[in-house]
Amino acid sequence: MSTPVPVGLPRRKVDVQVNGVERSAPEGATILDVCQAAGLEVPTICWAPTITPVNACRVCVVELEGARTLVPACSRRVTEGMVISTDSERVRASRRMVLELLASSVDLSRAEADILRWLEEYGADPQRHGADRARVSEPVRRHDELYVRDYDRCVLCYKCVDACGTEAQHTFAIAVAGRGFEARISTEFDVELPESACVYCGNCIGVCPTGALIFTREFDLRRSGQFDPGAQAVTTTVCPYCGVGCNLELHTQDDQIFRVTSPADHEVTSGHLCIKGRFGFEYAGGARPGRPDTSNPETIRDADAPA
Amino acid sequence: MESRSSLDAPTPAEVRVLDAAVGLRHDTVDARVIRRGPDRRHLLLPALHALQDGVGWISPEALGELCARLEVPRAEAFGVATFYALLRTEAGPATVVHACDDIACRVHPDYRDPAAAHAAHAAGESVGVHPSPCLGQCDRAPALFVQRSGAEAARWRAVGSVADALATAGTEPASPRVLAAGPAWLTGRIGVVDPASLEDYRAHGGYGALRTALAVGPDAVLREIADSGLRGRGGAAFPTGVKWRAVAASARRERYVVCNADESEPGTFKDRVLMEGDPYALVESMTIAAAAVGATRGYVYIRGEYPEAEERVAHAIDRARHRGLLGSDVAGSGLDFDIEVRRGAGAYICGEETALFNSLEGYRGEPRSKPPFPTEAGLFGRPTVVNNVETLHNVTVILNAGAEAFRRVGTAESPGTKLFSIAGSVANPGVYEVPFGTRLDELLALAGAPGAGGAVLLGGAAGMFVSPDATDLPLTFEDSRMAGLTLGSGSVTVFDRSVDIGDIVERITSFFRDESCGQCVPCRVGTVRQHETIVRLRNGSALPDDGELLEDLAGVMGDASICGLGHTAASAVTSALRLGLIAGAPASSGNGTGR
Numbered sequence: 001m002s003t004p005v006p007v008g009l010p011r012r013k014v015d016v017q018v019n020g021v022e023r024s025a026p027e028g029a030t031i032l033d034v035c036q037a038a039g040l041e042v043p044t045i046c047w048a049p050t051i052t053p054v055n056a057c058r059v060c061v062v063e064l065e066g067a068r069t070l071v072p073a074c075s076r077r078v079t080e081g082m083v084i085s086t087d088s089e090r091v092r093a094s095r096r097m098v099l100e101l102l103a104s105s106v107d108l109s110r111a112e113a114d115i116l117r118w119l120e121e122y123g124a125d126p127q128r129h130g131a132d133r134a135r136v137s138e139p140v141r142r143h144d145e146l147y148v149r150d151y152d153r154c155v156l157c158y159k160c161v162d163a164c165g166t167e168a169q170h171t172f173a174i175a176v177a178g179r180g181f182e183a184r185i186s187t188e189f190d191v192e193l194p195e196s197a198c199v200y201c202g203n204c205i206g207v208c209p210t211g212a213l214i215f216t217r218e219f220d221l222r223r224s225g226q227f228d229p230g231a232q233a234v235t236t237t238v239c240p241y242c243g244v245g246c247n248l249e250l251h252t253q254d255d256q257i258f259r260v261t262s263p264a265d266h267e268v269t270s271g272h273l274c275i276k277g278r279f280g281f282e283y284a285g286g287a288r289p290g291r292p293d294t295s296n297p298e299t300i301r302d303a304d305a306p307a
Numbered sequence: 308m309e310s311r312s313s314l315d316a317p318t319p320a321e322v323r324v325l326d327a328a329v330g331l332r333h334d335t336v337d338a339r340v341i342r343r344g345p346d347r348r349h350l351l352l353p354a355l356h357a358l359q360d361g362v363g364w365i366s367p368e369a370l371g372e373l374c375a376r377l378e379v380p381r382a383e384a385f386g387v388a389t390f391y392a393l394l395r396t397e398a399g400p401a402t403v404v405h406a407c408d409d410i411a412c413r414v415h416p417d418y419r420d421p422a423a424a425h426a427a428h429a430a431g432e433s434v435g436v437h438p439s440p441c442l443g444q445c446d447r448a449p450a451l452f453v454q455r456s457g458a459e460a461a462r463w464r465a466v467g468s469v470a471d472a473l474a475t476a477g478t479e480p481a482s483p484r485v486l487a488a489g490p491a492w493l494t495g496r497i498g499v500v501d502p503a504s505l506e507d508y509r510a511h512g513g514y515g516a517l518r519t520a521l522a523v524g525p526d527a528v529l530r531e532i533a534d535s536g537l538r539g540r541g542g543a544a545f546p547t548g549v550k551w552r553a554v555a556a557s558a559r560r561e562r563y564v565v566c567n568a569d570e571s572e573p574g575t576f577k578d579r580v581l582m583e584g585d586p587y588a589l590v591e592s593m594t595i596a597a598a599a600v601g602a603t604r605g606y607v608y609i610r611g612e613y614p615e616a617e618e619r620v621a622h623a624i625d626r627a628r629h630r631g632l633l634g635s636d637v638a639g640s641g642l643d644f645d646i647e648v649r650r651g652a653g654a655y656i657c658g659e660e661t662a663l664f665n666s667l668e669g670y671r672g673e674p675r676s677k678p679p680f681p682t683e684a685g686l687f688g689r690p691t692v693v694n695n696v697e698t699l700h701n702v703t704v705i706l707n708a709g710a711e712a713f714r715r716v717g718t719a720e721s722p723g724t725k726l727f728s729i730a731g732s733v734a735n736p737g738v739y740e741v742p743f744g745t746r747l748d749e750l751l752a753l754a755g756a757p758g759a760g761g762a763v764l765l766g767g768a769a770g771m772f773v774s775p776d777a778t779d780l781p782l783t784f785e786d787s788r789m790a791g792l793t794l795g796s797g798s799v800t801v802f803d804r805s806v807d808i809g810d811i812v813e814r815i816t817s818f819f820r821d822e823s824c825g826q827c828v829p830c831r832v833g834t835v836r837q838h839e840t841i842v843r844l845r846n847g848s849a850l851p852d853d854g855e856l857l858e859d860l861a862g863v864m865g866d867a868s869i870c871g872l873g874h875t876a877a878s879a880v881t882s883a884l885r886l887g888l889i890a891g892a893p894a895s896s897g898n899g900t901g902r
């Protein structure tokens with residue numbers, strides 16, 4: 001999303017203290033904005049730069065002087081004089097537990113590299129919750145050759161729901177159904193995607209941080225043990241289907257496209273595409289991996305795909 | 308089973324229900340591509356209720372048609388329907404008996420396990436028996452709630468066996484025990500007036516407070532409420548005057564008054580007794596609130612398991628409107644205000660104020676992030692006064708007696724009287740009205756609690772166990788806070804020494820596991836792990852670090868959850884461990900917050 005053009009009075013500055021250091025931020029900024037500007041890492045899972053925060057995962061909590069509980073950095077806006085600690089013992093304890101609870105209930109093995117790193121850094125130990133602990137257990141939903149839904153990996157970050165709904169696609173094909181630990185991302189009555197309102201834009205896949213939503217080709221490569229980051233490349237090109245000019249990143253392995261993304265910071269797409277750009281390679285035989293967009297060969301670079 | 312689609316035609320019966328509930332479909336709507344339409348989404352929950360009542364479940368076809376009519380995406384409506392315990396998205400028996408197995412009922416001598424009750428009931432009949440969390444009738448334990456659908460759709464509350472419950476359809480439940488030790492400000496009319504009669508209400512002082520309010524004007528009412536020191540009775544004890552003033556001072560004109568009558572805290576039933584026994588007082592109080600803050604619309608959100616309360620409040624609203632005490636010119640004063648009743652559908656979390664707003668608006672009952680607070684952005688994003696039933700009942704008391712007289716009862720920080728719902732192992736379960744400052748042991752004596760031994764849970768599942776040697780606690784907000792306790796919703800659940808407190812604690816942990824909305828990780832997963840750990844402690848399979856694990860869970864739920872459900876999900880457990888009440892578990896030294 002492009003930054004709003006300021007009108008009227010310039011935004012006022014707010015002075016806050018973060019980990020003992022005075023910082024100033026524009027009014028309306030979140031604690032996370034301030035931390036990012038200061039180069040302090042605050043882990044986030046359900047937050048994304050292009051999506052209004054739902055503040056559900058709670059891994060971003062920080063300590064705010066005077067507050068009874070910790071507060072979510074991703075959505076709490078700074079106010080004058082806030083005194084914030086991002087790395088106190090209390091903060092670390094809650095973050096560790098959030099990560100540990102997630103890892104104890106779903107399969108995070110294909111989660112974003114950052115999430116895997118935080119699990120290590122915070123010392124999450126899912127095993128201590130016992131071998132008989134309840135876990136999310138769902139069949140893999142593979143209903144077509146475009147993408148697979150593997151909700152055993154889902155952390156319920158709501159990103160796919162929001163990408164499908166108010167934040168990008170306005171299709172509302174999926175929502176959270178059920179309650180509590182039984183809550184799941186679902187179509188109405190869990191009907192298969194072709195029967196639902198889904199238009200196969202793949203924007204949900206683009207935002208999923210855990211690999212729960214995954215291109216069918218990538219899913220098959222991974223399942224058969226052939227997924228090989230060493231043999232992969234990413235090619236940046238422009239979608240040929242219409243005049244909007246969406247940037248595409250074609251992820252290939254051995255000349256086969258297994259995933260298509262668009263950069264989240266791209267000013268046209270914000271990472272979102274439509275079915276043609278996302279899955280058009282299925283029928284566009286011409287989009288030969290390895291020989292893409294020859295006008296721009298230097299855009300071919302190595303993949304940094306997560307293991 | 309043959310596959311059914313939301314795009315197929317609904318049955319004639321479903322169409323009839325939908326015609327009555329939401330009207331016809333806008334002919335420009337294409338069922339295949341439903342975006343979010345304007346304005347009518349708040350009819351979703353009432354329409355789902357209508358389908359549940361009329362047809363017995365919400366079928367794919369009926370949901371599809373409903374969504375086309377209201378312009379609500381199907382996946383979202385399914386998400387709403389599956390949020391609630393009283394709505395079903397699979398066909399099932401036409402009659403369902405919800406049998407309470409919660410903390411007060413399960414210690415009653417007549418209590419039977421719902422599974423056993425089901426087995427004992429004549430097989431083959433179209434009756435389902437579901438175990439249920441507290442039904443808000445702990446004074447009549449063991450409690451049942453019957454939900455019948457189809458042509459004779461009805462809901463009623465009952466006691467005893469499933470067979471009895473099915474036989475007592477529509478009979479008036481026994482009147483509740485209500486006792487006041489001190490001024491009967493809140494309970495004085497209960498059992499005295501005819502709850503259906505506006506004339507009788509007036510004959511007993513009703514509508515005098517509204518007359519005063521309209522005569523003195525909004526500023527004077529706000530001052531009186533602020534001066535009275537009235538604090539919220541829904542659990543958070545927030546000063547009512549501050550809340551009202553914030554809404555009155557808002558720059559936005561469209562404002563709401565919402566009465567929180569979702570009363571679902573296990574062990575609590577006082578709001579039910581107020582609504583059933585004195586419904587006009589609630590209508591009058593909400594009208595005064597509207598006059599004070601400048602609201603034009605009010606809602607009473609009543610839990611779905613309270614059919615009598617719903618019927619009586621709806622009747623009172625109807626009569627008041629008929630007499631010009633609601634509507635476009637309330638009592639000839641020019642005030643424009645009306646009230647609508649909305650029915651909850653079986654979700655404890657919908658008592659959390661922002662979850663209640665979402666539920667009413669037709670979304671899943673998931674709490675919102677605060678700030679912004681309801682006074683700034685509440686129902687439909689507008690400034691909203693949301694108050695508990697008992698809080699509102701105090702409003703007429705204050706306007707009738709004056710703030711000064713109100714303050715003369717109770718303590719400086721906790722003025723007035725307080726209702727306590729007392730149940731469990733007591734001779735006289737019921738609603739007790741006492742001045743703030745009455746000691747817990749005095750209250751227990753009034754209700755005929757057994758002497759030494761046993762345990763008392765103060766504030767329901769979200770509350771804490773009181774040490775047996777600390778029952779001399781004065782019941783005020785300030786004393787309970789100093790003792791590390793909370794009055795919460797004002798429930799006092801008593802367990803004699805024969806009760807296995809470990810069993811009660813386990814039930815509390817499964818309550819939170821079932822009732823978590825599932826939105827945030829600390830609570831969605833933490834409540835499950837807490838329940839599993841307590842089960843392990845009780846069945847002898849504890850892991851070496853389980854004590855530490857419980858403290859860590861209490862820490863993250865209390866510190867990092869979004870709402871009060873997660874914040875308090877460990878308090879009863881922690882207090883029971885600290886007091887050494889769980890057989891087999893080591894007494895912990897934790898301070899209760901895990902910090």
Ligand SMILES: Cc1cc2nc3c(=O)[nH]c(=O)nc-3n(C[C@H](O)[C@H](O)[C@H](O)COP(=O)(O)O)c2cc1C
Nearest residue numbers: 539540541567569570571658659660694695698871
């Ligand atoms: C999980 C949860 C459940 C709640 N349930 C109720 C309820 O059933 N009734 C109620 O009045 N308040 C309930 N509350 C408190 C409300 O959020 C809110 O504070 C209250 O309605 C405000 O009214 P008051 O100021 O008059 O107390 C609940 C809070 C939480 C966190």
Ligand code: SF4
Nearest residue numbers: 164198199201202204
């Ligand atoms: S592919 Fe697009 S339309 Fe389909 S569920 Fe994902 S975001 Fe929604």
Ligand code: SF4
Nearest residue numbers: 154155157158160208
């Ligand atoms: S499927 Fe992925 S994006 Fe959607 S809620 Fe689950 S983890 Fe988040």
Ligand code: SF4
Nearest residue numbers: 824826827830870873
């Ligand atoms: S604390 Fe529990 S009930 Fe409250 S928002 Fe989080 S998951 Fe929902």
Ligand code: FES
Nearest residue numbers: 055057058060074
């Ligand atoms: S990133 Fe802030 S709550 Fe998830």
Ligand code: FES
Nearest residue numbers: 407412441442445
């Ligand atoms: S009705 Fe059973 S515990 Fe309240």
